[in-house]
Amino acid sequence: MTAADAATSADAATTASVGGEVVGWCDRCGEPAAEGDHAACAAARKWEPPRYCPACRRRMKVQVLPAGWTATCVEHGTVRSG
16 A cells, blocks of 8 residues: 555544444544644645544554554554555
8 A cells, every 4th residue: 555545545434423423533643634734734644644543533552654654543554654
């Protein structure tokens, strides 16, 4: 999976139900995606891996190597860079 694919799949999985309300989470700062300005987060995500699971807001285990990165959520699995 490439970084672009990861971003697309992360965007597709950015909603969860919290108290009956549909909420999506920013994969960089962990705040609700619909609240605030995430332009800085989007710019940073071009160069760095996600830090929070966009589906459940859990902090992910991130490993950065010269060949790429992996980010793992205990509930939703692993996303890899290209």
